Amino acid sequence: xxxxxxxxxxxxxxxxxxxxxxxxxxxxxxxxxxxxxxxxxxxxxxxxxxxxxxxxxxxxxxxxxxxxxxxxxxxxxxxxxxxxxxxxxxxxxxxxxxxxxxxxxxxxxxxxxxxxxxxxxxxxxxxxxxxxxxxxxxxxxxxxxxxxxxxxxxxxxxxxxxxxxxxxxxxxxxxxxxxxxxxxxxxxxxxxxxxxxxxxxxxxxxxxxxxxxxxxxxxxxxxxxxxxxxxxxxxxxxxxxxxxxxxxxxxxxxxxxxxxxxxxxxxxxxxxxxxxxxxxxxxxxxxxxxxxxxxxxxxxxxxxxxxxxxxxxxxxxxxxxxxxxxxxxxxxxxxxxxxxxxxxxxxxxxxxxxx
Amino acid sequence: xxxxxxxxxxxxxxxxxxxxxxxxxxxxxxxxxxxxxxxxxxxxxxxxxxxxxxxxxxxxxxxxxxxxxxxxxxxxxxxxxxxxxxxxxxxxxxxxxxxxxxxxxxxxxxxxxxxxxxxxxxxxxxxxxxxxxxxxxxxxxxxxxxxxxxxxxxxxxxxxxxxxxxxxxxxxxxxxxxxxxxxxxxxxxxxxxxxxxxxxxxxxxxxxxxxxxxxxxxxxxxxxxxxxxxxxxxxxxxxxxxxxxxxxxxxxxxxxxxxxxxxxxxxxxxxxxxxxxxxxxxxxxxxxxxxxxxxxxxxxxxxxxxxxxxxxxxx
Numbered sequence: 001x002x003x004x005x006x007x008x009x010x011x012x013x014x015x016x017x018x019x020x021x022x023x024x025x026x027x028x029x030x031x032x033x034x035x036x037x038x039x040x041x042x043x044x045x046x047x048x049x050x051x052x053x054x055x056x057x058x059x060x061x062x063x064x065x066x067x068x069x070x071x072x073x074x075x076x077x078x079x080x081x082x083x084x085x086x087x088x089x090x091x092x093x094x095x096x097x098x099x100x101x102x103x104x105x106x107x108x109x110x111x112x113x114x115x116x117x118x119x120x121x122x123x124x125x126x127x128x129x130x131x132x133x134x135x136x137x138x139x140x141x142x143x144x145x146x147x148x149x150x151x152x153x154x155x156x157x158x159x160x161x162x163x164x165x166x167x168x169x170x171x172x173x174x175x176x177x178x179x180x181x182x183x184x185x186x187x188x189x190x191x192x193x194x195x196x197x198x199x200x201x202x203x204x205x206x207x208x209x210x211x212x213x214x215x216x217x218x219x220x221x222x223x224x225x226x227x228x229x230x231x232x233x234x235x236x237x238x239x240x241x242x243x244x245x246x247x248x249x250x251x252x253x254x255x256x257x258x259x260x261x262x263x264x265x266x267x268x269x270x271x272x273x274x275x276x277x278x279x280x281x282x283x284x285x286x287x288x289x290x291x292x293x294x295x296x297x298x299x300x301x302x303x304x305x306x307x308x309x310x311x312x313x314x315x316x317x318x319x320x321x322x323x324x325x326x327x328x329x330x331x332x333x334x335x336x337x338x339x340x341x342x343x344x345x346x347x348x349x350x351x352x353x354x355x
Numbered sequence: 356x357x358x359x360x361x362x363x364x365x366x367x368x369x370x371x372x373x374x375x376x377x378x379x380x381x382x383x384x385x386x387x388x389x390x391x392x393x394x395x396x397x398x399x400x401x402x403x404x405x406x407x408x409x410x411x412x413x414x415x416x417x418x419x420x421x422x423x424x425x426x427x428x429x430x431x432x433x434x435x436x437x438x439x440x441x442x443x444x445x446x447x448x449x450x451x452x453x454x455x456x457x458x459x460x461x462x463x464x465x466x467x468x469x470x471x472x473x474x475x476x477x478x479x480x481x482x483x484x485x486x487x488x489x490x491x492x493x494x495x496x497x498x499x500x501x502x503x504x505x506x507x508x509x510x511x512x513x514x515x516x517x518x519x520x521x522x523x524x525x526x527x528x529x530x531x532x533x534x535x536x537x538x539x540x541x542x543x544x545x546x547x548x549x550x551x552x553x554x555x556x557x558x559x560x561x562x563x564x565x566x567x568x569x570x571x572x573x574x575x576x577x578x579x580x581x582x583x584x585x586x587x588x589x590x591x592x593x594x595x596x597x598x599x600x601x602x603x604x605x606x607x608x609x610x611x612x613x614x615x616x617x618x619x620x621x622x623x624x625x626x627x628x629x630x631x632x633x634x635x636x637x638x639x640x641x642x643x644x645x646x647x648x649x650x651x652x653x654x655x656x657x658x659x660x661x662x663x664x665x666x667x668x669x670x
Contacts, residue, residue, distance in 0.1 A: 131652030
């Protein structure tokens with residue numbers, strides 16, 4: 001019981017994020033004319049996927065006490081690479097996908113090397129590598145365009161049932177159990193679950209993964225305990241690159257093209273930091289996790305979804321004014337990140353604030 | 356003597372790098388066009404004039420970075436200052452623009468000093484709010500966005516032979532150097548950047564230092580916004596976006612520690628000139644955007660590897 005309470009208390013930020021998301025999304029689904037349908041869920045999951053991945057990519061370096069300002073550029077780079085590689089024969093597509101993921105992981109690894117061996121502060125190192133990655137993306141795709149396999153695009157952005165109609169899994173038609181239940185699950189949700197359960201959870205339970213938390217909360221102590229802090233850091237940035245690559249790959253599938261859009265890359269980077277904070281990860285490092293960032297990103301997306309559905313003649317009609325939405329989103333973002341200020345009013349000794 | 360050399364090394368290397376960029380650029384133009392464009396006084400003066408806008412932003416950013424903080428609300432502070440100033444117009448344009456900077460700085464400072472929200476995320480939120488305010492302002496109707504005569508004169512007039520923007524930059528620089536090196540407030544900024552708890556225990560009101568520094572930073576950004584609007588004779592929405600990252604790069608390349616507490620103002624000036632010259636030479640050499648971004652990032656990494664490395668963890 002005590003153990004449960006401890007676990008709950010340590011992840012309070014995460015639970016707040018989950019609660020906020022559930023409330024916001026329930027509100028949105030109730031107000032939306034097509035609410036609580038698979039179609040709407042598929043559409044929203046598609047719109048959220050890239051930001052979720054980029055936010056998870058941001059979360060891992062932040063846990064180590066660093067930051068990665070190149071997550072947006074890495075996503076853009078992989079997006080452009082995918083628009084070159086992911087088409088043609090099935091073999092070429094599989095190789096292309098693997099190459100895209102490897103390119104993202106490599107970009108993250110380079111970040112890690114500069115931070116660990118170059119000993120440059122992460123904020124400025126990733127700022128510079130971000131420029132390099134955007135440059136490579138522009139080199140690959142000077143103007144928006146390219147081609148991504150259409151079947152794969154269709155399958156990745158729809159419910160699981162489309163996988164059967166496209167690739168004919170079941171020669172005799174889908175059995176009832178598939179069509180009724182599993183077939184209704186959106187593919188992006190399956191992909192996110194796969195990334196979380198097959199990559200993030202196993203990683204967090206390794207010595208290297210736990211080392212990331214140790215480095216973030218007390219680097220010196222982690223070093224003195226014999227942890228390989230360099231390897232933990234390196235792994236954190238590499239994993240960040242891999243997650244960003246997943247986001248970029250999905251963006252390519254979703255839009256069917258590549259686009260080296262610099263403002264978009266910047267917006268994704270900044271939103272990822274906000275999502276990480278909303279999801280209960282401290283920017284000082286040592287706490288939180290990628291799952292929190294996932295829900296942080298969902299909260300940000302749910303907020304912007306909500307503004308779409310307010311009835312313009314209703315009592316909250318002024319909220320649906322498109323001109324006012326940016327300021328509402330800004331104020332909510334500012335309030336959300338200021339939630340962390342609650343600790344200021346609880347401290348017993350003001351000196352503990354100066355950390 | 357050795358300590359002095361360690362502090363001066365970034366500026367020395369950055370200075371050499373500027374010479375190298377000019378040399379490489381000249382070699383390129385001499386071989387392709389037969390002219391030495393980059394070492395002509397007219398060209399250099401033109402570059403200094405353009406550098407003034409970035410230089411003023413970097414100057415403010417440096418004060419905040421010296422504290423160990425950062426200000427990501429720069430882009431929309433620049434835009435908001437210019438847009439509100441041009442919308443008001445007339446004699447009140449400049450006070451309104453600078454007032455925007457003051458207000459933004461105050462909000463940033465209060466958030467960081469009293470709520471203790473990390474500056475990176477708080478100023479990011481303020482940036483989003485400013486953007487929303489400006490969309491609200493310009494969305495329903497189109498306020499006038501033409502720069503007033505005074506703004507144009509400040510940015511491009513040249514009664515003394517050199518552009519007024521350069522003179523504004525020089526005056527601001529002199530004031531900042533005096534503040535950083537000769538006033539208690541300036542020393543407090545370095546002290547907070549080195550160890551805030553120790554500064555607090557020494558009886559200094561660190562909250563006031565934080566608020567004052569953010570106000571300086573955002574007033575500088577607002578001033579730059581007014582000058583940019585004067586230079587392009589218009590205020591527009593995304594005008595500040597291209598200044599944030601170069602400003603941080605200029606400060607860091609100039610040898611200021613991104614963690615705060617260490618850095619000299621001359622370094623920021625050299626860093627600004629380096630960034631502006633690099634961008635200019637690459638565009639004259641008709642380097643495509645892709646190559647420009649890659650070289651830009653690579654130069655920053657290389658310079659930091661040369662002198663910006665932290666110390667290894669040893670228990």
